[in-house]
Amino acid sequence: MGNLRLATSRFAGGRGLRGWRLLVLLGLLIGWLGAGPLALAQSWRGQLEGGPEIMVDPDTRRATGVIDGERRPLWDGVHKLEDGSTVIVRDGIAVPTEPMYQQWRGQAEPEPVFARRxxxxxxxxxxxxxxxxxxxxxxxxxxxxxxxxxxxxxxxxxxxxxxxxxxxxxxxxxxxxxxxxxxxxxxxxxxxxxxxxxxxxxxxxxxxxxxxxxxxxxxxxxxxxxxxxxxxxxxxxxxxxxxxxxxxxxxxxxxxxxxxx
Structure with a gap:
């Protein structure tokens, strides 16, 4: 989803999640996928839309962000990134996304056929x-x-x-x-x-x-x-x-x- 922008304006016709202090909307209980060996993995980094950089630890899945000059736990909810994708945080733990797994495993996921068409x-x-x-x-x-x-x-x-x-x-x-x-x-x-x-x-x-x-x-x-x-x-x-x-x-x-x- 790295090249995708938030889709509400295109299809949902509802109110979008705007700004970087996104509403605490979702608490999805998503089953963890097998992450494989991550001993040498680096923390995944992303940029909130109009807001701070966030990090997700590959071992603990803890999500943090630089807020008011300090690194703090990221609040629960759905967070929109600058590239339009989203990160879901529940109880301070991020639900791993495909880009996170790709970085941690060192694997590149093929781009969808019509991604740039x-x-x-x-x-x-x-x-x-x-x-x-x-x-x-x-x-x-x-x-x-x-x-x-x-x-x-x-x-x-x-x-x-x-x-x-x-x-x-x-x-x-x-x-x-x-x-x-x-x-x-x-x-x-x-x-x-x-x-x-x-x-x-x-x-x-x-x-x-x-x-x-x-x-x-x-x-x-x-x-x-x-x-x-x-x-x-x-x-x-x-x-x-x-x-x-x-x-x-x-x-x-x-x-x-x-x-x-």
């Missing part, structure tokens, strides 16, 4: 993974940008891959956050492959009766991140990292059903 992402977002919105104005405009990017590359004699930097590719990247290019409704529908959809329905209620609750807001945040991950993956139906978190969050008391509050 922004025009392709835009087409998938507006037209739907199943092409259900292929006749919508947003989908048609996205396809036009995809064709324009291909023509630009051919005109310059460059690679036919749409990940090559270009003005059109940059326009597509910006359009991913543009409300004029809304996401196709099928992406989060019952027949889709969103694992976070059930969590949103559970916390927000079928009629959005609990739309203003912290649990609903957090669930929508996760669904937005899940959708963004699916846009970059070759197989959008595959279980993503955030999708897995949503499945596990169904058993977390923080995400209690709307009618039980």
């Amino acid at each position: 922004y025009c392709k992402q835009l087409v998938r977002k507006t037209c739907g993974f199943d092409d259900a919105c292929r006749s919508s104005a947003a989908c048609l405009r996205a396809r036009a940008l995809l064709d324009e990017a291909a023509q630009d590359r051919r005109g310059r004699g460059e690679s036919d891959r749409d990940s090559v930097p270009s003005a059109t590719n940059d326009r597509c990247r910006d359009a991913l956050d543009d409300p004029e290019f809304p996401a196709c409704s099928s992406i989060g529908s019952e027949t889709g492959d969103s694992r976070c959809r059930a969590l949103v329905e559970r916390t927000c209620g079928a009629d959005n009766a609990c739309a203003d609750s912290q649990a609903c807001d957090a669930a929508r945040q996760l669904q937005g991140l899940e959708t963004q991950e699916r846009l970059t993956n070759a197989d959008p139906s595959a279980l993503s990292q955030t999708g897995r978190q949503c499945l596990e969050a169904m058993n977390n008391s923080f995400f209690e059903p709307c009618g039980q509050r």
Whole structure:
């Protein structure tokens, strides 16, 4: 998720987690993955959006940050980093992310197929993974940008891959956050492959009766991140990292059903 920005503006339509003092929203009880030998591993470092550098110890998983000139334990909650990814802290312990494991193990994870192919992402977002919105104005405009990017590359004699930097590719990247290019409704529908959809329905209620609750807001945040991950993956139906978190969050008391509050 290193290249992903927080997805609420693109898909969730809710309030974003803004500023570096993020609200304490999530307390996900996520099972620890086997970390392997970490004796020589360095602490993982990241930069909070508009805030301090944070560190996660490879052995204890303790998360700390430089706050008011002193290194202190990081408060519990969901913390947004400058690159758009998030770190979850519970009881002072960070839930390890893929970038953390990659650093600690010295392994490089392959970049998702469409990670930098922004025009392709835009087409998938507006037209739907199943092409259900292929006749919508947003989908048609996205396809036009995809064709324009291909023509630009051919005109310059460059690679036919749409990940090559270009003005059109940059326009597509910006359009991913543009409300004029809304996401196709099928992406989060019952027949889709969103694992976070059930969590949103559970916390927000079928009629959005609990739309203003912290649990609903957090669930929508996760669904937005899940959708963004699916846009970059070759197989959008595959279980993503955030999708897995949503499945596990169904058993977390923080995400209690709307009618039980």
